[in-house]
Amino acid sequence: MKNKGLTKVDLIFETVDVRKVIKKAFEMTSDEIIQQVLESGLKGRGGAGFPTGLKWKYTAAEKDPEKYIVCNADEGEPGTFKDREILDKVAPKVYAGMAIAGKAMGAKKGFIYLRGEYRFLLPQLYVELHKFHKMIAEIGYDFSIEYRMGSGAYICGEESALFESIEGRRGEPRNKPPYPTTSGLFSKPTSINNVETLVTAMMIIEKGPLEYVKLGTKDSRGSKVFSISGDTPLPGIFELELGMTVQQFVNEFGDGDAKAVQVGGASGFCVPRKKFADTIIGFEGVPTGGSMKLFNSSRSMYNVLHNYLDFFAEESCGQCTPCRVGCQQLLKGIEKVKKGEAKSTYLNELIKLADTMKVASKCGLGQSVGNAFKSIVENFREEVIY
Amino acid sequence: MYQTGNLVKDLAEKHGRKRESLMPILQDIVKKHNYLTDDVMVAVATELDISAAEVYGTASFYTFLDTEERGRNVIRVCKTITCSMKGKNDIISTIEDMLKIRVGETTPDKMFTLLETNCIGWCHKAPAILINDMPYTDLTQETVIDVIKGYMR
Ligand SMILES: Cc1cc2nc3c(=O)[nH]c(=O)nc-3n(C[C@H](O)[C@H](O)[C@H](O)COP(=O)(O)O)c2cc1C
Ligand code: SF4
Ligand code: FES
Numbered sequence: 001m002k003n004k005g006l007t008k009v010d011l012i013f014e015t016v017d018v019r020k021v022i023k024k025a026f027e028m029t030s031d032e033i034i035q036q037v038l039e040s041g042l043k044g045r046g047g048a049g050f051p052t053g054l055k056w057k058y059t060a061a062e063k064d065p066e067k068y069i070v071c072n073a074d075e076g077e078p079g080t081f082k083d084r085e086i087l088d089k090v091a092p093k094v095y096a097g098m099a100i101a102g103k104a105m106g107a108k109k110g111f112i113y114l115r116g117e118y119r120f121l122l123p124q125l126y127v128e129l130h131k132f133h134k135m136i137a138e139i140g141y142d143f144s145i146e147y148r149m150g151s152g153a154y155i156c157g158e159e160s161a162l163f164e165s166i167e168g169r170r171g172e173p174r175n176k177p178p179y180p181t182t183s184g185l186f187s188k189p190t191s192i193n194n195v196e197t198l199v200t201a202m203m204i205i206e207k208g209p210l211e212y213v214k215l216g217t218k219d220s221r222g223s224k225v226f227s228i229s230g231d232t233p234l235p236g237i238f239e240l241e242l243g244m245t246v247q248q249f250v251n252e253f254g255d256g257d258a259k260a261v262q263v264g265g266a267s268g269f270c271v272p273r274k275k276f277a278d279t280i281i282g283f284e285g286v287p288t289g290g291s292m293k294l295f296n297s298s299r300s301m302y303n304v305l306h307n308y309l310d311f312f313a314e315e316s317c318g319q320c321t322p323c324r325v326g327c328q329q330l331l332k333g334i335e336k337v338k339k340g341e342a343k344s345t346y347l348n349e350l351i352k353l354a355d356t357m358k359v360a361s362k363c364g365l366g367q368s369v370g371n372a373f374k375s376i377v378e379n380f381r382e383e384v385i386y
Numbered sequence: 387m388y389q390t391g392n393l394v395k396d397l398a399e400k401h402g403r404k405r406e407s408l409m410p411i412l413q414d415i416v417k418k419h420n421y422l423t424d425d426v427m428v429a430v431a432t433e434l435d436i437s438a439a440e441v442y443g444t445a446s447f448y449t450f451l452d453t454e455e456r457g458r459n460v461i462r463v464c465k466t467i468t469c470s471m472k473g474k475n476d477i478i479s480t481i482e483d484m485l486k487i488r489v490g491e492t493t494p495d496k497m498f499t500l501l502e503t504n505c506i507g508w509c510h511k512a513p514a515i516l517i518n519d520m521p522y523t524d525l526t527q528e529t530v531i532d533v534i535k536g537y538m539r
Contacts, residue, residue: 077505079509081510151412152449166406167406266466315504
């Protein structure tokens with residue numbers, strides 16, 4: 001496969017005439033909007049990567065007159081901070097994306113679930129929201145948005161836990177199926193999308209899908225906003241075309257001494273230096289919600305892994321045993337190996353446990369703990385042991 | 387301990403008395419008083435006509451809905467990996483020395499509580515902390531002292 005290199009893009013933060021885009025969308029039929037999003041190949045930007053057009057199509061197909069558009073602004077994945085920047089800089093585009101989604105699916109009500117850590121943004125966001133509601137009324141369309149706040153629980157970024165939280169309960173994930181598209185918020189058909197996904201969809205309507213598919217690769221269309229941190233001279237938020245290798249990324253953002261890049265946050269994968277050149281950042285390689293953490297040779301990968309496992313042990317909702325007990329056992333396990341209280345071969349047992357968690361856990365949290373665990377233990381075994 | 391007066395009633399008027407009103411009500415109480423007392427949770431339960439156990443069970447799930455006494459200003463220091471790599475321990479020890487409390491504790495005058503928290507979304511400007519709702523980033527041992535002094539009056 002040909003790699004496309006590293007191209008900076010300005011789609012998400014570009015200034016556009018929001019009113020014009022909304023008007024354009026409102027002149028299209030529901031099918032036309034969904035068709036354009038489908039043709040763009042857009043996949044969810046929140047991490048899981050489900051095709052956005054399909055999600056919209058399924059929700060649109062539901063007959064219930066009451067449906068919801070939910071914007072996921074919980075952004076709890078360690079190393080992710082782009083949704084805050086998007087809301088801070090271009091909130092009207094987020095609102096417009098929700099209205100367009102509402103039109104496409106026949107929903108009149110939207111909720112934005114904003115993490116409690118971003119509460120300081122609210123006053124400004126309400127000012128923009130007020131203007132937006134006025135504009136929508138002028139255009140003559142019925143769609144309104146409300147904010148709901150999180151209160152410091154990573155698991156509430158998981159879609160069904162997020163619904164539970166809005167409904168006023170503990171943020172414990174639900175069983176699936178039913179999927180949100182049939183039974184989501186208040187048990188009504190719901191399309192839940194990440195902040196960036198909604199803005200991207202809105203820009204696809206603005207530019208047309210043909211323009212959008214010029215960017216990216218077959219499996220990873222378009223561009224993506226990356227949150228870059230760790231050992232880098234350029235920490236920050238960058239919008240880049242998809243399809244680059246980790247090597248190309250490191251050439252641009254590394255400090256010259258990068259030994260590993262954690263792609264996708266604590267629930268993502270660790271890519272070691274020897275795999276930089278042939279690992280593509282995207283759905284054909286390592287998928288990411290945008291979190292890119294660079295580690296140079298001064299860092300202990302044991303400490304990195306320990307920090308992640310500590311995070312998961314704290315943030316597991318505790319509802320199912322494989323995840324609740326598994327997270328704690330993995331954490332205790334690497335501590336024992338480090339202290340020499342368990343043999344290094346014990347790590348193999350722990351890898352089996354991580355595999356079990358992947359199949360036996362109820363939600364994406366427990367299912368993805370093994371990603372970082374395995375990719376760090378397998379690639380940096382010595383550092384974990386000694 | 388704090389007296390709530392009409393607070394719970396007023397918040398129920400504002401947010402409604404449905405189950406989904408629970409989080410916004412609890413969040414507003416915490417915004418004002420920084421933690422939830424047993425009394426206030428019972429008052430909320432009565433107002434929404436649900437059991438106090440339901441209110442407690444929900445509140446206790448959420449890190450920011452504290453059910454233990456907290457000071458007027460809650461300092462949360464990010465302990466996730468990037469902040470940890472960029473000097474979070476120095477920030478904590480500076481605050482501990484300054485306020486004469488350890489992580490998890492509240493000053494005797496109830497002005498400050500010091501806690502750790504998970505990634506607050508400012509990793510590119512690590513180390514980062516939250517004081518109540520406000521983030522402070524790119525901190526050094528010097529700047530964090532100034533930041534906290536700003537809350538001392
Ligand atoms: C533990 C966990 C945390 C999650 N946190 C977030 C989050 O903070 N933001 C987000 O957009 N998606 C998050 N997701 C993914 C959501 O469940 C859901 O897939 C996403 O919001 C769908 O939007 P998208 O298709 O636009 O990506 C999380 C998933 C899991 C399992
Ligand atoms: S996998 Fe973990 S976070 Fe998910 S439901 Fe089970 S215990 Fe809760
Ligand atoms: S690791 Fe501290 S803000 Fe993200």
